[in-house]
Amino acid sequence: MNFFRQCLILISSILISLLTFVGISNADGHKGFKLGVVTFLSGPAAEPFGVPAWNGGKLFIKLLNEGKVPAPYNKKGFGGMKITAIPIDESGGATKQVQEFRNLVQRDKVDAVLGYVSSGDCMAIPSVADELKALTVLYDCGTPRVFEDASYKYVFRTAAHAAMDNIAIAKYLIEKGHDISSIAGINQNYAWGKDSWKDFSVSVKKLSPSSEIKNELFPKIFSGQYGTEISALMNSKAKVVHSSLWGGDLQSFILQAKPRGLFKRTQVVFSAGDHVMPGLGNKYPEGVILGARGQYGMMAPDTELNKWFYKSYMDEYGVFPAQPPYRMVQGLMGLKMAIEKAMEKNGGKKPNKDEIAAAFKGLEFDSPGGLVQMKLGDGHQAIQPHAIGTTVKDKDGNITVTDIVRYKASCVNPPNGIKAVDWINAGFPGADC
């Protein structure tokens, strides 16, 4: 009977792997500020979204560590502490992300985690973050439900949620006199797609009660093939087609729908449409109404901070920054300001997560995309100004954005304590435009 010996082998292998791995993970000491960064590094969302976001983040962290960022971000690193970033791939689904998150917090003992593009991940991570008491900054994901359905102590989102994108597009369509008598939508079948469509269709109904919904399509996320959906949209003859597709899905959709003439036949609106522009270049269709989920890229405001960021990114990577790098930098700026605010209070020591969380609540900071205010979800959820535009070919044949309308943050975001959908249904009470 060799069972006992097998057990001994099992035990010793566990011990050996344990010693090696504990050795590895404790090798780097605990100076400075350790930051876990989670974004798509593989899969269909990597090339148009995750990688540019991380490129922006990497560049910004490098410049921060060298102290080369203009005021008010001119302190080195985070309040003088050198930032060490640990990038992690976001692909693989929410369950895998929960595990990666635990690894970052428990094994790498990071001081904070900045991450998450997918709304599915943003729904899964916060409860674990609070359970492990880990400071977490959601930098991009859109579903309004994160802080509407629950509240968390250590979780913050430094970007506005998706309600703003869809409310602003509905307003834009009406202001510019587009025909919205019938609408159709193609959105991914998960939190982001469903919430985006709900916010858009309800907003349109509210602003123009006579408009009818022709078609609601919900393909699976990352499905990449939209032949049947495009046929359905063409047949529905809706005046406006709304889509919150993003990343590789949006690229595929554009490339498959353009030759079939969808963009010529109907007015297409993309609630997050700019981040595939660097990749598609002149293949991007004309006459599309798009948002960038904030004043980013070609719709960025003309401020010193934005000029500095636009130029730094352009010089480093040779393409203009679209939504993703703006978003990640916005998250890093928020975290930096919260840390430095906490350090002012505690006399310059490295603040703990409770001190940072307290400082983060209700924080306001300038970003390349405008003023970010942590106003919703009791100071955990940001609002920010927004811009919507229409694509057009300029005289050199390059696709660019014109007809830009800017919206105040308080015009397209609900006030604190009211759910986005309820606010839309109530007819946007208290909107300050």
Added chain:
Amino acid sequence: MSEKLYNNLLFQSIFLMSFLILVGLLIPNWLVFVITKAIAYGLVGLGIITLMRGGLVSFGQGFVFGIGGYTAGLLGTQAGLTDAMLLLFVSFLFTGLVGLIIAPLLARYRDIFFAMLSLAFSMVLYGILIKIDAIGGSDGFVLPESTYFGIKPSSEYADYVLYVVAIIMTGFISILLRYYYDSTPGLIALAVRENELRVEYLGSSAFNVAVLNFTIAAGLGGMGGALNGIALGHIDPEFTYWTTSGEFVFISILAGYLSVPAVFLAALLLELVRSFSGRYFPDTWQLILGLFLILSIIFIPSGIGSFFKQFFDRLKKSK
């Protein structure tokens, strides 16, 4: 006498279990968590191995893994049942029952037909789960924190308590399985694997063996799914996706069907390789994982269990 005690399965297992429970106090929290996850995956792998002994491989264990996970999750969120041990046990029974219901259909098929049919079941479940918005659709949902006999451990110890529960429950299941493997029906499974026709001529039913093994595999898979869900605190339809099922097949191939502890070792290895390649090679972790799978199939084709066996056979000879 001492020699006998030494060789007693129960004694050995209890010794191993108490050792692992003690080790759990010394190792860092993340490793406790990784081992708990490995136990969950190992349980499903154990189910596949039970099937493999009868000559069947299921490509759709994600089906039972998902049912187990969703059973535990829904009982937790809808019925307010948060006792981890109870959830594990109920998931085990319920998934076993589901297994028993579909087993007669599956047990009529062999080889690739069995594998593909089981895969079909898991993908149908996947398709259904992503469409049900009431339970989160493709986002899945968050499980409430678990309790043990009505007590909710503080967050520092929650991982460890679950680890202990997992080790104890899995330990006893492993013992029972070892007895089952060495029992008459367990050995008939091996005979079915060798020559099904002859087994039938000798008066045993290969069909019954397949049904029994599938039911056991389903129960184990359900418990694994529940444990995985409870450990992570989140469940999504990815549990039933074919890539998840593929991982279970890989674990059982890596382990081989000769040894019970080898399954858990294989699951732990896979888990560690995956999590460290993700940490140190964030851009190319799939490549590292793939290389690991290829290398382990080339160098240990009949599994870690066989590697153990060879080693000890040689040791005996040299004595």
